[in-house]
Amino acid sequence: xxxxxxxxxxxxxxxxxxxxxxxxxxxxxxxxxxxxxxxxxxxxxxxxxxxxxxxxxxxxxxxxxxxxxxxxxxxxxxxxxxxxxxxxxxxxxxxxxxxxxxxxxxxxxxxxxxxxxxxxxxxxxxxxxxxxxxxxxxxxxxxxxxxxxxxxxxxxxxxxxxxxxxxxxxxxxxxxxxxxxxxxxxxxxxxxxxxxxxxxxxxxxxxxxxxxxxxxxxxxxxxxxxxxxxxxxxxxxxxxxxxxxxxx
Amino acid sequence: xxxxxxxxxxxxxxxxxxxxxxxxxxxxxxxxxxxxxxxxxxxxxxxxxxxxxxxxxxxxxxxxxxxxxxxxxxxxxxxxxxxxxxxxxxxxxxxxxxxxxxxxxxxxxxxxxxxxxxxxxxxxxxxxxxxxxxxxxxxxxxxxxxxxxxxxxxxxxxxxxxxxxxxxxxxxxxxxxxxxxxxxxxxxxxxxxxxxxxxxxxxxxxxxxxxxxxxxxxxxxxxxxxxxxxxxxxxxxxxxxxxxxxxxxxxxxxxxxxxxxxxxxxxxxxxxxxxxxxxxxxxxxxxxxxxxxxxxxxxxxxxxxxxxxxxxxxxxxxxxxxxxxxxxxxxxxxxxxxxxxxxxxxxxxxxxxxxxxxxxxxxxxxxxxxxxxxxxxxxxxxxxxxxxxxxxxxxxxxxxxxxxxxxxxxxxxxxxxxxxxxxxxxxxxxxxxxxxxxxxxxxxxxxxxxxxxxxxxxxxxxxxxxxxxxxxxxxxxxxxxxxxxxxxxxxxxxxxxxx
Numbered sequence: 001x002x003x004x005x006x007x008x009x010x011x012x013x014x015x016x017x018x019x020x021x022x023x024x025x026x027x028x029x030x031x032x033x034x035x036x037x038x039x040x041x042x043x044x045x046x047x048x049x050x051x052x053x054x055x056x057x058x059x060x061x062x063x064x065x066x067x068x069x070x071x072x073x074x075x076x077x078x079x080x081x082x083x084x085x086x087x088x089x090x091x092x093x094x095x096x097x098x099x100x101x102x103x104x105x106x107x108x109x110x111x112x113x114x115x116x117x118x119x120x121x122x123x124x125x126x127x128x129x130x131x132x133x134x135x136x137x138x139x140x141x142x143x144x145x146x147x148x149x150x151x152x153x154x155x156x157x158x159x160x161x162x163x164x165x166x167x168x169x170x171x172x173x174x175x176x177x178x179x180x181x182x183x184x185x186x187x188x189x190x191x192x193x194x195x196x197x198x199x200x201x202x203x204x205x206x207x208x209x210x211x212x213x214x215x216x217x218x219x220x221x222x223x224x225x226x227x228x229x230x231x232x233x234x235x236x237x238x239x240x241x242x243x244x245x246x247x248x
Numbered sequence: 249x250x251x252x253x254x255x256x257x258x259x260x261x262x263x264x265x266x267x268x269x270x271x272x273x274x275x276x277x278x279x280x281x282x283x284x285x286x287x288x289x290x291x292x293x294x295x296x297x298x299x300x301x302x303x304x305x306x307x308x309x310x311x312x313x314x315x316x317x318x319x320x321x322x323x324x325x326x327x328x329x330x331x332x333x334x335x336x337x338x339x340x341x342x343x344x345x346x347x348x349x350x351x352x353x354x355x356x357x358x359x360x361x362x363x364x365x366x367x368x369x370x371x372x373x374x375x376x377x378x379x380x381x382x383x384x385x386x387x388x389x390x391x392x393x394x395x396x397x398x399x400x401x402x403x404x405x406x407x408x409x410x411x412x413x414x415x416x417x418x419x420x421x422x423x424x425x426x427x428x429x430x431x432x433x434x435x436x437x438x439x440x441x442x443x444x445x446x447x448x449x450x451x452x453x454x455x456x457x458x459x460x461x462x463x464x465x466x467x468x469x470x471x472x473x474x475x476x477x478x479x480x481x482x483x484x485x486x487x488x489x490x491x492x493x494x495x496x497x498x499x500x501x502x503x504x505x506x507x508x509x510x511x512x513x514x515x516x517x518x519x520x521x522x523x524x525x526x527x528x529x530x531x532x533x534x535x536x537x538x539x540x541x542x543x544x545x546x547x548x549x550x551x552x553x554x555x556x557x558x559x560x561x562x563x564x565x566x567x568x569x570x571x572x573x574x575x576x577x578x579x580x581x582x583x584x585x586x587x588x589x590x591x592x593x594x595x596x597x598x599x600x601x602x603x604x605x606x607x608x609x610x611x612x613x614x615x616x617x618x619x620x621x622x623x624x625x626x627x628x629x630x631x632x633x634x635x636x637x638x639x640x641x642x643x644x645x646x647x648x649x650x651x652x653x654x655x656x657x658x659x660x661x662x663x664x665x666x667x668x669x670x671x672x673x674x675x676x677x678x679x680x681x682x683x684x685x686x687x688x689x690x691x692x693x694x695x696x697x698x699x700x701x702x703x704x705x706x707x708x709x710x711x712x713x714x715x716x717x718x719x720x721x722x723x724x725x726x727x728x729x730x731x732x733x734x735x736x737x738x739x740x741x742x743x744x745x746x747x
Contacts, residue, residue, distance in 0.1 A: 065747055067725065067727050068688075068689070068727060068729075068745050068747055069723070069727035069728045069729050069745040069746050069747055070726075070727060070747060071728070071746060071747070072747060073663045073664060073746075073747045074663060074746070077663060089604060097667055098664040098665060098666060098667070098744075099663070099664065100631075100635075100661060100662060100663055100664060100665035100744065101623040101625070101635045102625060102631075102634045102635050102656070102661055103658075103660075103661040103662060103663045103665075104663065105625060106656045106657065106658045106660060106661060107658050107663075108658075111622065111623045111624060111625065111635075112622075114622070114623065115608070115620065115621070115622060115640060116621045116622070116623055116637065117611060117615060117619060117620055117621075118615070118618075118619040118621065119615050119619060120615070120616075120619070124614065124615055127614065128611055128614075128615060131607060131610055131611060132607065132611075135603050135604060135606075135607040136599070136600055136603050137599075137600035137601060137602070137603040137604030137605075137607065138604065138607070170747075189726075190725060190726030190727050190728070191725075191726045192696055192722075192724055192725065192726045193726065197659065197722070197726070197728065197746075198726060199726075219658075219659065221657065221658075221659045222657055223657075223658075224657070224658030224659065
């Protein structure tokens with residue numbers, strides 16, 4: 001049987017050359033994806049399970065909060081912190097007016113580089129999100145859209161790719177069954193723990209990765225460090241968390 | 249405290265009211281002032297309370313000139329005190345009672361305007377510049393007020409016409425703008441008030457103390473003319489169009505507005521200025537006029553950008569009558585930022601800043617100025633008051649003040665705080681009053697572990713003081729909430745989620 005290494009005719013040689021050229025083109029295209037600037041999630045353990053060790057600038061990331069008090073906001077916020085570093089601008093679209101800036105500062109964000117928007121209705125919120133995603137002067141946009149129409153979502157994805165802005169949505173868990181143009185989609189659910197705060201993060205979709213990945217993370221309540229569960233520091237293991245608790 | 253160079257070392261140039269209460273006065277050596285401030289406070293708070301800065305006279309003068317320009321809305325003639333370090337702004341009040349209703353109302357409007365700028369001014373109205381200066385600087389009470397309270401020094405003083413000499417009588421000698429050495433000489437002679445000075449023979453005063461003393465007395469009493477040297481009036485940039493027939497077609501109105509915007513942009517560009525605030529007034533036929541106000545993040549003279557912002561406003565504007573005139577007025581302007589041709593990274597960052605400014609303008613135009621905000625931390629134990637929101641287009645400093653690093657642990661406060669705490673129904677508690685279980689949004693939660701209580705209490709002097717015991721709870725499913733028990737009633741509330 002003729003093989004790649006033993007062509008038997010010139011037409012076969014041409015066909016093989018074309019195949020090789022096509023494969024090279026595909027490789028180059030995928031390497032461009034990899035070479036695009038990556039932003040760490042803020043958690044090295046989570047970076048390891050993502051292609052390129054982080055989120056791609058100019059993409060959309062969806063976090064699905066399984067329940068209230070699930071910790072999804074924290075993960076989105078530290079990703080925003082990484083995207084903005086020291087000088088980048090963060091736009092927060094706070095439609096429900098529940099965003100609490102002092103807590104964001106405790107997580108290392110700078111209010112100096114943050115603009116908070118308070119749109120009065122969902123339509124204005126969607127418009128504001130769209131405008132912010134198109135601005136090259138912005139590093140990241142954080143929002144809590146409950147519903148996003150398909151055409152709007154596609155427009156946001158194109159805007160992100162053009163401007164290089166990292167769009168971070170935190171949405172209810174039910175939204176994971178809706179069509180999405182986000183490059184990365186993660187479901188966050190809390191877990192009971194005796195030490196720090198444990199979260200289960202399931203990467204249910206990544207455009208460059210075919211299969212799902214899950215990881216258990218633990219947040220050290222004293223330092224805010226987020227690591228792989230069962231790898232946390234001794235201090236958090238010894239923290240008294242039994243019923244009866246401890247006084248602040 | 250502000251300090252400035254003195255003959256030996258540094259001395260106090262100005263200090264706050266709190267510093268004055270400690271005995272610190274202007275001219276005091278800085279070391280002495282610092283020692284006084286340190287003695288009065290506990291050691292743990294000393295370093296965080298005392299704030300020293302060098303006095304910048306040029307910055308003071310520039311700020312005062314800017315304020316004088318602002319005062320043009322209250323008087324056509326505004327001037328600055330002719331002194332090395334001016335502290336006074338003159339406004340001519342002649343004929344102003346017709347525009348403002350009364351002299352008292354005129355002064356009150358100025359005071360309200362100053363309050364909006366977070367400034368406290370001492371205002372006095374008299375027949376002469378000298379008397380007004382003396383009353384504003386040295387008058388502690390308004391003797392013509394029907395009822396006055398001692399210490400109400402920021403209340404405007406209005407001296408009725410023809411009673412200037414009488415108003416000057418009780419004032420100290422410094423009210424006459426005399427040099428310090430002349431004042432000290434009179435104090436040494438036992439003359440403390442202007443009234444006693446005016447009773448002395450005039451010829452002897454001139455012979456002994458020179459012509460300046462007589463000049464100041466005459467200026468204060470109105471015997472010698474003194475005029476305000478006006479500062480240049482800022483030239484307004486306006487454009488207006490009056491229509492022969494009232495218009496109702498929106499595209500025609502928009503087209504006319506576009507032409508006016510281009511005129512305004514051209515006028516601004518010609519003088520090298522950019523608009524920070526533009527007002528557009530639509531005169532409506534037999535109906536109330538409508539006005540739009542556009543604020544900008546940074547000065548701009550780009551007609552296209554201004555038109556985009558107006559278009560965003562026009563989408564939401566409902567004109568009740570046909571439009572018979574349109575007037576554009578630049579109410580605030582500033583020199584256009586000069587952007588040097590930069591290369592590579594710096595050029596990119598300038599473009600990004602420009603893009604950000606455009607974004608802020610568009611957001612503010614569509615969402616409203618108060619919906620585009622920057623947050624600042626406040627030192628307040630009540631969680632809702634621990635920060636304040638300021639519109640980004642308020643004209644204050646932007647992105648200039650570094651927020652102080654938080655001293656709280658990352659999980660000390662929830663990322664989502666409800667605007668109004670939600671009252672919880674029956675909350676099961678332990679023997680130590682910690683929460684054991686609660687209902688929220690139709691779900692029952694059992695607490696696996698908790699942290700607290702953290703007692704947060706505000707002072708009795710607050711109109712609504714609070715006393716709350718906060719608990720951070722983690723449920724059996726790992727969810728975290730921030731609850732508090734309101735004291736003394738013991739009612740439970742959910743205030744935030746660690747979402």
